[in-house]
Amino acid sequence: MKPVPVRDADSAPFFDAALRGELMLLRCPACRTFMSPTAYINVPRRPRCPACFAPEPEWAPSCGRATLYSFAIMHQLYDEAFAADVPYNLAVVETEEGVRLSSQVAGCENERLEIGMPLVVTFERVSDDVAIPRFRPAA
């Protein structure tokens, strides 16, 4: 079985919103700069705005539109649960708010992936109470 994310204090608002079909980012209450929910690969905390250093970024919804910043095709099998999926894509998308997110492109063959392609967020319910965002090609 594929791993299902487990909410923690840092991520609960993000996953709660995903269940409602909303993609949440962080936004600075002072200068309104949007930022990604994670500061680095697996570093969840962002106590300060990277633009103005103001404290306490707030959750704010993204419009859900993005472009493909870059992508990679995973061939290595780390977990048998993905055996039917390899080779599958992993992506970094850049949302209209100017935030880059690690995600995946859904509904697109690997050969058709192209940097810069317009995307829109979509959610997959992976358990009773967890949904995860991906991005599909914009119509």
Next chain:
Amino acid sequence: MRGATAAIAGLGVTEMGKVYGRTASDFAGEAIALALADAGLAASDVDGLLVNGNHSEEMVPTLQFSLGFLDLTLVNVMSAFGATAATMLQCAADAIARGQANVVACVYSDVPLREGGSASQSAYSGKQAPTGFAGLRSAYGDYGPANTMYAMALRRHMHLYGTDHDQLGTIAVGQRQWARMNSHAQMRAPMTLADYHASRWVVEPLHLFDCCLVSNGGVAVIVTSAERAADLRQPPVHLRGFGQCAPGDPARSGREPAVHTGARTSGEMALREAGIGLEDVDLLELYDCYTYTVLVTLEDYGFCGKGEGGEFVADGKLGPGGSLPCNTGGGQLSSYYMWGFTPLAEGVIQARGEAGERQVEKHDHVLVSGNGGVLNFHSTAILGREAA
């Protein structure tokens, strides 16, 4: 330009690679013992210990106790990931200049490989608990996030500048040719460009031979004053200049630190301090976690223009007999992976003129780079045969 202050007087490199049943502190102890013997110093001479903090739970301040050092006047764990080594040397040199310490051991060690397990099952595999945002990565199947993120960085470079796999393969093949002359290298079988292309995809666009090794082992260097080093067993390797640059947030629009790395600022800083120009650099020991890291670092140091790295390396100038010898021991791609201590160790060997069959003829100035995260942290050290 700094005054002539400090030099590397000793180097210790343990057995490398699939060496099992030993701990990180055991390797660290052996590396330091080898480095002290190399320098002609005793453990009791050591009054400073700098530990390269990494994934190992043993690379911590209490390593002092594990190894039995007493009354140290400089002890610290340092980490900017793979960009740490040059900054450790800088810290040691500064402490020596201030009279805080006299003989400083700088050490890296790790045992990520497990017996019976492949590199993808090592401690670096990045298989994480399914909690929080890390759990989201797991749900996408994004294991080994370093491979994934470097693959995406390379994809950007290919998209922007047309960099191709023939060019990247030239880097891998050149380094393998160097490794064939290095008894410490894990990978010594011949490699052709066809072998490179035939190596499996790990995370496309990264072939297996674009990726570094995973190694168990340890490396240490002994730093002391240039004056004292002159009286010791080995020719001193003078610490001529240092630089560091960490560009920061890669998740903001308009910033592209994986394409425009910290090497530019860090390199300018180090060369300025050393009082030399790029044209004075005789050989390069560049952090090479991936072939792409070498290519982008060459661009940002200014050896070629931004985006021209692929064309620049394509003639094989980095390999044996080339005009810009680079990663002359095989680097992390073909010799062994000890973070920044891989390029540093080979830099010391070359600067001394002790590289034997693979010795580069002119070796007055060696540029050693460090890179950490996904091209998020950069450091530079200039090593010299002469103090100034």
